[in-house]
Amino acid sequence: MKALLARSSLRHLGGHPWLTALSLLGIAMGVAVVVSIDLASGSALRAFEQSTDVVAGKATHQIVGGTSGLPEGVYTALKLRPDAPAAAPVVQGFVQVEGGNQRTLTLLGLDPFAEAPFRDFSTGNAVGDVGALLTKPGTVVMGAKTARALGVKAGDTLPVMVSGLRKELHVSALLSPAQEATERALESLVISDLSTAQEVLEQQGKLTRVDLSLPGGEAQAERLRAALPPGAELVQTSGRAGTVEQMTRAFRTNLTALSLLALVVGMFLIYNTMTFSVVQRRGMLGRLRAVGVTRGELFGLVLGEALVLGVVGTTAGLLLGILMASGLVGLITRTINDLYFVVNVRRLSLEPFTLIKGLGLGLGATVLAALVPAWEAARATPVTALRRSTEEDVSHRRAPQRALLGLGLLAVSVGLLAWPTQALPPAYAGLFGVMMGTALLVPWVTEKLTLAAAWPLGALFGPLGRMAARGVTASLSRTAVALAALMVAVATTVGVGLMVSSFRGTVVAWLESALQADVFVSPPSLVARRGDSAMVPGLAEKLRATPGVAASGSIRVVHVRVGEVDTDLLAIDFAEGQERSYRFKEGRTEDIWRQVNASPDMLLVSEPFAFHRKVRAGDTLRVSTDQGPHDFRVAGVYFDYGSDVGTVMMPRATYDHWYADRSVTGLSLYAAPGQDVDELVSRVRDRAGGAQALNVRANKVLRQTSLEVFDRTFTITQVLRLLAIGVAFVGVLSALMSLQLERAREFAVLRATGLTPGQLWGMVSLQTGLLGLLAGLFSIPLGLALAYVLVHVINQRSFGWTLQLVVAPGVVGQAMVLALVAAALAGLYPAWRMARANPAMALREE
Known part of the structure; x- marks a missing residue:
């Protein structure tokens, strides 16, 4: 019996090549996105780790110096x-x-x-x-x-x-x-x-350092540590390796979560395909039950089909993921170089664990999505299985129950998001719970809206308009799933788009506040976001004296150990009054600067630093200096969007008190009244001569360059958004193809009673447009909710930044257009197939 059932399944899958291919494509795309992101980001980190391991060699400890070496x-x-x-x-x-x-x-x-x-x-x-x-x-x-x-x-x-x-x-x-x-x-x-x-x-x-091999362990290390001069520090090599993982953990976690979204959308597609497979064969399943096939065997039949699709689709997804990773590794490497450290990735690392994880996710998602259709097939009695209307009756009857379940899931998700913790897993669980809870509301809301839309559509398009609206409701078991998949994908586009635009708006406002000078001068830096090079001695003083410069400030960026972690230290010599451009989370700006300038034992920390290290104003930090480790008191926490790892800052006078380094990383020059800024830029370049290559940029150019770095960091995010939309597009196409096959007899009757191919095309296109409109409407509130969670929960727990959510009308408008266009394009081929189908062939009984 089992062999006969297996042959029946294979014959069914082979008899519907388009639907089978679409299902395989959905699974493959979902798995490919996850695998490609894992392989690409993992290759970048492993390239850095391998290089670091070989360079560090067999050293157990290192002696490192201060800012001057x-x-x-x-x-x-x-x-x-x-x-x-x-x-x-x-x-x-x-x-x-x-x-x-x-x-x-x-x-x-x-x-x-x-x-x-x-x-x-x-x-x-x-x-x-x-x-x-x-x-x-x-x-x-x-x-x-x-x-x-x-x-x-x-x-x-x-x-x-x-x-x-x-x-x-x-x-x-x-x-x-x-x-x-x-x-x-x-x-x-x-x-x-x-x-x-x-x-x-x-x-x-x-x-730079002295590598040591200390077989005597910590006792030997303590003896050496006691003999070191001020400014020299003994550290374990293992501690420094962990810093890299910490720096990029949130970056990689967020990429992984976004890639899993494509797999979630793919699960909608698998569910839709398996449900249609069951519905299409309800008659055959009923006859099988009538001749003695058990419920368990039918359950295994549907799950077996899903497993076959899962194995083939996941295998294709793994291969596609490897190909995609080759392209994505360049984007991820560029982002890491912009934000964290210099790394060269010359080849892709194929990690077995990543491939096994992709295999598990693909098969697991497929089987999970097929459980409900398999259960529906198994629980049907021979009588109900032979009636097509039963499935839709059940779907309509259960819509309110699923809506209540969705509301309950939304309530649980809100609780997870409100849970006072810095952990990311509860936040992502809450985020996906919001998506799934909203998806469960879709059938009930769709039923109500399409019933309400039937009259205006009838008034505008006549009977065909009413038929289009009723067609959506009549096939609710599948249209609702396609709607949910498109809604989630478009809502993600809205949510991520609003998050990026809000983040960008916050960064623009911060740059306008922080970049007050007219001209900025610095040597080229290998990491776009970190200017840690130094100007040659004497050049800074020479450029400060450029004719047309009314005032100037300087910055020195160095890496120091704060506690057990390497951190960027900013030593700033402000032009008069320019320190007031900094904004603080707590306290009056004037009071904070008064404390910092009055004592060489005070410093400031950025908001991300305070978040990651759980530091507040008034706390003490141990910082390595040229005179040995020293305890500084935190005077305040300032807003900063230049580093998600965090920085510490002190006045140049405090820096000079503790460090022998007198180098300058960059200059900020203020033009005299009436001085043309572009002319001053040329004058500074001429005065610098050819002794050292320098970036001499006007205020507006530096802002533009900073925003270009910002935009580059979100390139990979935009790619993932497009991939999620691609998976959803396949889902809508699959649902419409399913409807075309299932309703072929109904459309043949309409053609036989006088409906022209053009009218049939118009009715199907109208129905497709209605699906797109509903998906767009559903995606807006969900997208706004996702944006809120991304800005105020995910971002806060990942990086510690305070962002202002700004709802850009353009992003919301794009959601409607995107949903309508995706649905319209997906409906072109099914509409064409339905319009040109031969009524006589469709009316034949099997």
Whole structure:
């Protein structure tokens, strides 16, 4: 019996290739989006981690310095100790290849005689002269693959830019290590001796760190820590690796949640397909029940069909996801480079866990979506199964019950969203609960609205208008599912669109408040959002004296350890009165600045920093300084939208008190009254000369550049929105194709009684337009609710930002247009098929 049922299922699926293909496409698209996002973001992080692991080598601890680096004398003193551990000095920084490629590489300066316990770059397969590292200044070695990508051979010169300064590296040898991990790390690495790296990176007499191997564990570490001079700090290498994961956790979580949305929309499609499969074969299922097939066997029949679709669709989705990831990895890498750290992703990492997760999600979603149709098939008696009207009677009768269930789910979801926690899972559970609760309301609301719309449509279009409205209600079991899928996809577009526009509006207002100067000057930075390069000594003072400059301010951006985490520290020398442009969450601005300027023990923290570290005004933070760790008191929390990780800020005078660094990262120049800003920009560029490449930008240009970085960070979000709409489009097309097949006999009767193909086309198109209109109407309140949750719950718990939700009429209008266009396009082919169908063929009994 089971073999006969299996053949029956396969024959049914093969007999409806279009519906089967649409179902497979929906599953594949949903799985592909999830897998592609996971693979792309995972590849970017693994590329960074592998590079970091190889560079850090087998070190268990590191000695790091303050903002000016670590004096070489610390390493010398360490080696003179009788209990000196294995140690290797390191100078590390970024260089950017000059020219069209502009690829960013990590320059690693090492002492070859101290490297054996830490790193092995396998020079046995080297091409060229590796020994030149020790004998020729300015010499580097690099991976053979990197050299081929850059068009460089052993013996060539590689011009690079470092903080706006042009340097030349002489490539003496190319490495081809046997270990894959080392080979991958070398794809973004160039290696030199210490003195070359110090010269190129302008770090003469300084080290970035000293790598240590401490087999004695924490006891040995404590003895070393006690002997270190002020400004030097001993840290575990494992602690720094966790910082990267923390920085990008919210970014990756939000991408994953958005990608799961496409899978949810795909579940609507699977549900619709399996429901139609059951409805279409109700007669056959009734006859099977009449001849002795059990309820369990029918339940297994439908679930088995769903599982076949799930296996094929998920397999296709995995392959499609790998292809999509190859394109998405560039977008995600660019976003990470804009926001967090420099990373080069040269290849896609295929992680088995990601593929297994995609397989589980695809099959799980398919089976879950098929449970209700399978149960409906199993519970039907032979008599009711042979009547088509039974299914729609049940659907209409249960619409109020499902609406009540939806209201209950909405109430639970609101409770989850209001739960006072910083955890993201309850927030996303509440968000998806709101979507599902609203979807359960769709059948009942659709029934009421279409009944109300029948009269005006009849007045406008005659009997065909009334028939179109009644057609939606008559097939409620499927039109409601298609409506819900389109509603969720369009509502997501509205919600995400309003969130992005609100975020952008908040950032624009913040930029207008924060960027008061007329001209901004800074060296190029490798991470778009973080200006951590330094101007050459004396240049800042020279530019401050440019004719036409009435006042000036400066900023220094450095990385310091605050507690156990590396954080950006902003040291700002404000032009007179400009500190008042900062807005604070609590307290009067004047009082806060009075406290900060009066004491060298005070600092400020940004809103995201305060959120992530659970810090409030009045709390104490331990910050690493050149004089050793020092406890600073938090004077206030300021609004800042430049970093979702968070920053700390102090006046330049306080910074100079605790740090020996006197460098300047950027200048803000204020034009004298009557001075043309564009002319001042040219004058500053001329005065700077060619000593260092600088970004000299007018206020409006810097704002525009900042917003371009902002827009780039949301490119991946826009792609996911389009993919969700694509899945919903397939869902509507599937539902309309189902209706066309199911109602073929009804339409044939209408054709036989005089309805022309054009009139039939018009009626189906009107019905399609009504579906789109309803989906658009439903999506607006849901989209507004999603926007509120994204802005005030998800964003707040992810990044800690305070945003103002602004409802842009254009975004809401786009929802209606999008729903109507999606429904209209999806209805073109079914309408054409219905209009040209042969009435005589359709009227035949099987």
